[in-house]
Amino acid sequence: MIRTRLTTIAVVAMAAAFAQSALAAAPEALGKVHFQTSCKPDAQQDFDQAMLYQHSFWYRASQKSFEDALKADPECAIAYWGIALSLLYNPHVAPPVKNLAEGAAALEKGKALGAKTQRERDYIDALGAMYADYDKVDHRTRVLAYLKAMEQLAQRYPDDDEAQIYYALALNVAASPADKTYTNQLKGAAILEKIWTRQPEHPGIAHYLIHLYDTPALAEKGLAAARRYAKVAPAAAHAQHMPSHIFTRLGYWQESIASNIESGRVAKEAGDFHDQLHSMDYLVYAYLQLGQDGKAKAVIDDMTKVTGFTETFLPAPYALAVSPARYAMERGDWKAAAELQVRPSPLANVQAITYFARALGAARSGNPEAAKIDIAKLAELRDKLRDGKDGYWSEQVDIQRQVATAWVLYAEGKRDDALNAMSAAADAEDKTEKHPVTPGVPRPARELYGVMLLDSGNAKEALIAFEATLKKEPNRLGAYAGAATSAEKAGDKAKAREYYEKIVAIADGADGSRTEISDARAYLNKL
Structure with missing residues (x-):
């Protein structure tokens, strides 16, 4: 039995390591982690340093430190496990194929070298489940195979906190987006909450709790971890960003902005361009909810200048595709949405974002024939994802196709068919979850259903749709605007006043370019 003890990696040692690797400026703090190994003392120190980086998803730095551990002790077989772990990148996203080949090779070297303890051999074997037949499976x-392997590892070593922590993370990664009981998330959170009391400075615990609670029904539970993580590991860009997952779920836009400005700064200095663009995506989303469109546009312009990321790893390409789509769709600039250019990408789900925005923009601009061309492309991309056994993203792209198709029907005057199709698309989206990489879909289907209901004269039903959107995604400016107008047209003066006041409050620092904000002020001035 092993009870992991804590040790603090000396700041001077970390600074020296970074000076040698030229990966980033010397970090001030990354938290406290100790992963007991059978390696020599110098290698143990490098290994613990690697784990600090790894638990904050700082993969280049963690891989470098694992490699340093091998240099300090060529017999440190468990370091190959660490290298393979680093090469997986963010576990919520499929890694590049190149990384899978390199990681599988690293694990084979570790097995061939032979770890000195059964526990270390078990760690290597468990991670092997993520690499086994990666070119076929x-x-x-x-x-799911890795989750099973980690469950067995955690059961075999109940007093090994690192085994429990990685099992909790695996529970979240493997959770079904259609499971609204959140069985995996609650189980993983229970494991981590218990360990957190004795390891309050462990970066992975606060980090993974945020991921586990990153859903509307659980987000309130994640506030403590969100408030804590950035303080535990202030030198890590991901630690600065992750609190915004919870802030976004709760509609705390100013907190999200502050979190992602700092995250983007740290990531840029470190040359971690995926983290930089990822934080900028969240920043754009938050600015748009406050009506600060000029600031959102400035971030988007800066995003186009970022280079040096991997096109086959989702976060950066996704951010570059979704942010201009958000900017057009959130502001109701349908002509601009229809004219968006598809950025070349090997990722079908990334291409689909722009085709969706184009299709919806064309349909809303009165050009259903142009929309149909992009809808056909969405169907093609959906099938490509389905053939690649990517069930989640094929479903998401199909929902986009359904939404765009509904608006084509509406543009063609087939209102009943359009409303039925839009309702079905909103139901489908409500049954799943947003991906951990994104702050939200380009625009919620339930909100767009409310827009269609309101436009067709069904104000009471529209109000229900907008309120359902706000329950799932609090403090969305577009949903507030829709709810206010719907309540006014439905004759519900109390709710109209409530939602117009919400608009004015949330848009206190807005640019003044949104008509929904000026309409809200005009309504309240008449009272």
Whole structure:
């Protein structure tokens, strides 16, 4: 039995390591982690340093430190486990194929070298489930196999906190987006909450609790971890960003902005361009909810200048595709949405974002024939994802196709068919979850259903749709605007006043370019 003890990696040692690797400026603090190994003392120190980086998803730095551990002790076989772990990148996203080949090779070296303890050999074997037949077996199947392997590891070593922590993370990664009981998330959170009391400075615990609670029904439970993580590991860009997952779920836009400005700064200095663009995506989303469109546009312009990321790893390409789509769709600039250019990408789900925005923009601009061309492309991309056994993203792209199709029907005057199709698309989206990489879909289907209901004269039903959107995604400016107008047209003066006041409050620092904000002020001035 092993009870992991805590040790603090000296700031001077970390600074020296970074000076040698030129990966980033010397970090001030990354938290406290100790992963007991059978390696020599110098290698143990490098290994613990690697784990600090790894628990904050700082992969280049963690891989470098694991490699340093091998240099300090060529017999440190468990370091190959660490290298393979680093090469997986963010476990919520399928890694590049190149990384899978390199990680599998690293694990084979570790096995061939032979770890000195059964526990270390078990760690290597468990991670092997993520790499086994990676060229033949899809990512989701391997994730489920890894979850089973980690469950067995955690059961075998109940007093090994690192085993429990990685099992909790695996529970979240493997959770079904259609499971609204959140069985995996609650189980993983219970494991981590218990360990947190004795390891309050462990970066992975606060980090993974945020991921586990990153859903509307659980977000309130994640506030403590969100408030804590950035303080535990202030030198890590991901630690600065992760609190915004919870802030976004709760509609705390100013907190999200502050979190992602700092995250983007740290990531830029470190040359971690995926983290930089990821934080900028969240920043754009938050600015748009406050009506600060000029600031959102400035961030988008800066995003186009970021280079040096991996096109086959989702966060950066996704951010570059979704942010201009958000900017057009949140502001109701349908002509601009229809004219968006599809950025070349090997990722079908990334291409789909722009085709969706184009299709919806064309339909809303009165050009259903142009929309149909982009809808056909969405169907093609959906099938490509389905053939690749990517069930989650194929479903998301199909929901986009359904939404765009509904608005084409509406543009063609087939209102009953359009409303039925839009209702079905909103139901489908409500049954799943947003991906951990994104702050939200380009625009919620339930909110767009409310827009269609309101436009067709069904104000009471529209109000229900907008209020349902706000329950799932609090403090969305577009949902407030829709709810206020719907309540006014439905004759519900109390709710109209409530929602117009929400608009004015949330848009206190807005640019003044949104008509819904000026309409809200005009309504309240008449009272």
